[in-house]
Amino acid sequence: MGIKKVMVIGAGQMGSGIAQVCAMAGYSVTLNDLNEEFLNKGLGAIGKNLQRQVEKERISAAEKEEILANIIPNVELSAAENADLVIEAAVENMEIKKSIFTKLDEIAPEHAILATNTSSLPITEIAAVTKRPGKVIGMHFMNPVPVMKLVEIIKGLATEDEVYKEIEEMTLALKKVPVEVEDFPGFVSNRILMPMINEAIYTLYEGVASAEAIDEVMKLGMNHPMGPLTLADFIGLDTCLSIMEILHEGFGDDKYRPCPLLRKYVKAGWLGKKTGRGFYSYE
Incomplete structure (x- = not known):
């Protein structure tokens, strides 16, 4: 049918x-x-x-x-x-x-x-x-x-x-x-995308570069249409954290450990574009 x-x-x-x-x-x-x-x-x-x-x-x-x-x-x-x-x-x-x-x-x-x-x-x-x-x-x-x-x-x-x-x-x-x-945590898209976003957040957390600089490197250097921190804001930082936790639990591998800065922003209610504040301000 x-x-x-x-x-x-x-x-x-x-x-x-x-x-x-x-x-x-x-x-x-x-x-x-x-x-x-x-x-x-x-x-x-x-x-x-x-x-x-x-x-x-x-x-x-x-x-x-x-x-x-x-x-x-x-x-x-x-x-x-x-x-x-x-x-x-x-x-x-x-x-x-x-x-x-x-x-x-x-x-x-x-x-x-x-x-x-x-x-x-x-x-x-x-x-x-x-x-x-x-x-x-x-x-x-x-x-x-x-x-x-x-x-x-x-x-x-x-x-x-x-x-x-x-x-x-x-x-x-x-x-x-x-x-x-196949039925694996994060499938293909988020298994590859979310660790990249998480690593971008670690790069900001460790003071390697500003959010704007990190996004500019990925846009101009890797030809991404949108920087990973801007993308995280659009997806929603709560969603990013949830997927990273599913990957971390599903694979039991610390390479999927969510960045502490991501957890801090979610606890603060800074969830990205939908709340007006994430890695960037949307007020």
Whole structure:
């Protein structure tokens, strides 16, 4: 059975982006979150993104309205009873994800695939709380979702080959590039990216150079579009710390030890762009 109806759980930056690209590809999308305030914020972000596409003449105003009509907001998990695919994009916390997947397993139809947009947590562990581990898979989209082409597709220990193929085909329908990755902490993207960001933070912590100088070296010397400290601010320093802790615990290797300065900033509430202060000030 092909995927026609998609439910996205979480209307934050990632979830709203996933809902947008699914709706643009013609899927019927249910966007779910805990309350209407979160949903309205997510729908507002989608509307702004699409309006920019209209202004750039990439889509027409009529196409924008068609895309928005494909997205149905809903605060009830029970809406999963009609889904062919559920993509969970909630907070990066294993206990919360396990709770969501336990409920989804009871609600979603037998044929439905349950996917998680986790950036670092084990797919196999999430799948183990369901009675359908063969139909659980990782779909790690990159931020910002409408712009970035990559989707890491992560098979858990029990994920069926047919499920992988179906998700791979859907990813191509979204005009994204699917890359198969095994179920290891951080997968590929964050296993490489986060230690680089963490090392940049150590470089600042040890007084080797200023934040601006570190970012300039990586932009001009390594041709990175954005410096690692600026990127950390955009990702969220709490998210960076969480992923480094998952890598440290998962591999048991001190090369993944989070920098004390990263911990200090998170404890201070300096989480980056979203709080107005991180390695740079956004006031």
